[in-house]
Structures are given as C-alpha cells and as structure tokens.
Amino acid sequence: MANINDIARLAGVSVSTVSRVLNNYQYVASDKREAVLKVIEEMNYTPNKNAIDLIRGETRTIGVILPYNNNPAFDQILNGILNKALEKDFLITVLPSNYRKEKEMEYLQKLKSKLYDGIIITSRANDWETIIPFSEYGAIVACEYTQHKEIGCSYMDRYSSYLDAFQLLKNKGHDVVAFTTARLESNSTKQMIAAYIEIFGELQPEYHHTDCHCLEDGYEAAKKFLQLQKKPTAIYANGDEVAGGMYLYAKSQQLNIPTDLAIIGQENQPIGIGMGISTVDHQLTKIGEQACSLVIAKSREKVKIPYRIIDRDSI
Secondary structure, X not given: OOOHHHHHHHHOOOHHHHHHHXXXXXXXXXXXXXXXXXXXXXXXXXXXXXXXXXXXXXXXXXXXEEOOOOOHHHHHXXXXXXXXXXXXXXXXXXXXXXXXXXXXXXXXXXHHOOOOOEEEEOOOOOOHHHHHHHHHOOEEEEOOOOOOOOOEEEEOOHHHHHHHHHHHHHHOOOOOEEEEOOOOOOHHHHHHHHHHHHHHOOOOHHHXXXXXXXXXXXXXXXXXXXXXXXXXXXEEOOOHHHHHHHHHHHHHOOOOOOOOOEEEEEOOOHHHHHHOOEEEEOOHHHHHHHHHHHHHOOOOOEEEOOOEEXXXXXX
C-alpha cells in the first residue's frame, strides 16, 4: 500500500509538498500540485486522516456534550452548532452524557488525547473546577454563563428572562401563578425559583412541578395544578411542548385560554407557534451557532445572546 513517501518519490517532490497538497494549502506551485494529484489518482491513494491531523495539528472535529437527545431545547442548540460547523467545514461528534459525571470526564479525556479540537458543553453535571484543567488541551465553550477566564461561553440571561415573564403575568393581573421545571437540581431551576420569589413572594411548593420534559408531562402537571383548592390562573411552562400539554388539558376541562387559564412556554417551538402559545424565546439556535464559532476561533470570549418574549393569544 502506497504511503506519503511513495507519493513524494514518484511525483519528484518533497514529503512536505505532498503534505501541503493533501491539506489543500494555497502556496504550492501548480506544476508540483498537478504532479502529486496525478500520482495520487494513479495509485488510488487514500490519505490516513489521523496522519494528516497530526501533520496539521488539528482534527477539524468538535465534540458536543449533550445530556439528552430528542429534547426540543437541546435540539435547537445542536441545530445551531451543526449549521455553523457545516459553514466552516468542521465535523461534529455528539457526546451524550445523561448528566453522568463519569461520561463527561471520559469525553474530556478524549479532548486531552487530541481527538477533538475543542468541546462544547451544552449542560453539565461536573463543577467547573473539575472541567477547567482540560482547557489546556483544547477550547472548551459553555452554553451558559461562566466567569472562569479559561472557558468561553455563549449564553443568555436566564434570570432576567424569568423575571420578565413572571412580571408580565403579574402585570396582566395574575397573583396565583404556577410553573414547571426540568431538573430540580439545575441552575436554571434555582434561577426560576429565585425569580418567582422576587416577583410573587413566598413560593408554595404545590405551585412548582419538576421533571417536566414533554407534552404528556405538561398534561399531568396542569391536571395537578388545576386540582388545587386555590387554582393558579397562570402557568409558566419550561418548554412549549410542556405548555402544549397544559393547553390540551385545559381544553379538555372546557377552560378558556387565557380567560380561565393563561399559559406561557419557552423556546418558540413549532407546537407553541401552532397553538398560539406565548413564549420566552432564549434563541437557542443562535447560542449554538455562537458556541461553535468560539470553539473554531479558540476563543474564551463571553458572548451574550438576547432573549425575547413573544406575546400571543395564551396570556
């Protein structure tokens, strides 16, 4: 089987010239480039990707730590990452973690082994003190704000978005408001609880339902909320799909939206658009695009993406 030395000998050029041709460098004389390409075609030579990666010092591959697949919010972030990677001719490897600390560490070890040029962390289980040492081996970018100078981030101000959403409900006359979250221990849940307390005062536990991820979860959450002695007049769902389930349950009880129950969701997803559900759009696709750009640029910049509240017919 031919190797790079054989190509160089038959083409009458140096090994470094063959390397530059394989890596598509611009500054190679046209006659030498043609000679190398001719020998490659005649010998049906397929270059070893790992060898090329070692020569140019990069893999043009980015790892993306993703807690869940088939999750609308993470799908939006991943879609943005893929868009930018395709534009810049980078490969993406999805690294599912299910919030398992040991899986995240396994992926970070692969960054240390130079299998990736960098890693995007869409959400994490490990603390930053555990992650930061790996930034020595490649760019690490988060899809949340971190003050650590070693980590770049593409983020939105979640806390402010929660404050604005709850304030909007209060301004519309709602004092008994319930809400749902995905993971009780997550930073976003802590921020939502803090925002709720700032706007409405003390939080009664029955007005918060966690572990909500899909339409069915939203349906069940609405059922529990609306069986309370003092029913909420508004619900903030942690996703438009969850909000859609709440909408369906309310309709099954012949409730009028928004007169009897106001509903606001998150992330401007197709189901919310179709049902006319108001939403807090954190622009997750843009966050993914920016995160990918930061890794490609090997940047540790902190880039804030603005959120927006889209007021439709459900509040």
